[in-house]
Amino acid sequence: MEPAVQQSRAPETPARARSRGAPSIADVAAVAGVSTQTVSRVSTGYSGVRPETRDKVMEAMRQVGYVPNSAARALKHGTFRTIGIIAHQLARTGESRTVEGVVEAARQAGYGVTLADVRTPTSHDVSAAAAGLASMAIDGVVIIRAESTAPETLSIPSHVPVVVSDSHFVGHHPAVATDQHAGTVMAVNHLLDLGHRTVTHLAGPEDSLPAAERLSAWQEALEAAGRPVPAPHHGDWSAQSGYEVGQTIAGLVLSGQTSAVFCANDQMALGLYRALYERGLRIPDDVSVVGFDDIPESAHLWPPLTSVAQDFRRIGQRLVDLLLDQIRTGDQPEERVLLPVELMVRASVGPAPDQGPAPDQARGRP
Incomplete structure (x- = not known):
């Protein structure tokens, strides 16, 4: 009895897959060198696939022109609404x-x-x-x-x-x-116009693009006005981080190093409020505070928070x-x-402590 002859199968190529009609999961699997189950997991967004494997499968999909079934049906029959x-x-x-x-x-x-x-x-x-x-x-x-x-x-x-x-x-x-830049400049300039020598910044996370844009605009506004640019203090957008960083900022206020704070969002401003209160500091008598976002709760803080409003x-x-x-x-x-964006001026801002009473138009509406 003659031994069975094993025939080797030529590797799948994009051209070969296309020549056999519409490409399938099996075609993708052959090009990527993985199982059809792995291809299925990648095409449905399953998170348990290793990044390098997912990249290999996605590249194979592009090579053979594979489109998942539901997307193919959309191309053929119209939109899914x-x-x-x-x-x-x-x-x-x-x-x-x-x-x-x-x-x-x-x-x-x-x-x-x-x-x-x-x-x-x-x-x-x-x-x-x-x-x-x-x-x-x-x-x-x-x-x-x-x-x-x-x-x-x-x-x-x-x-x-x-x-x-x-x-x-x-x-x-x-x-x-x-317009992150314009909103930040409005906030900083409003505080400077009230007589504050400079503005401390409670910034967002360093890897956040909106936080970076607001930090850059804060720095530019101070430099354009010829004012000192203090080191920023970073939080993570949460009220808890605002409270924790607020301990340091409260110390700066007590030592006379700052009298105004621009917060990159309202939730961190909420935490800062608590930190200032616990140190016996009054808003806006001892320190003015401005936030960003104008979340619904901002108008109900005491004092109501001045904030840059963006329409989400x-x-x-x-x-x-x-x-x-x-x-x-x-x-x-x-x-x-x-x-x-729009600057919503409320009672959390006032003149620098060594200045006289703020005019009504500077304090804005409570």
């Missing part, structure tokens, strides 16, 4: 209110939403969520706060429209943002507008929409 949203830390006011704006605008346009809440805003987690959404029955993707994500790592087929609320993606995807719901609505334009026309504009 559904938008995917990638968000992070929905407990934060800005993220949750932006998502509300997206949901509301989508509903008014007759679209439903599918939400993916990622654990961290890293390239790996955002890309995995994007790949998972792209494999579902969606017409486009809205990404909220992809601050740490490199645009080139997004694993989304080119036919799926994307919009983001982060300027990292300018030139890659249409983006919507608020409007951000969400404009994101949907840009996305629907792409869905309807098939065009992707290289556009960044910059929304205006």
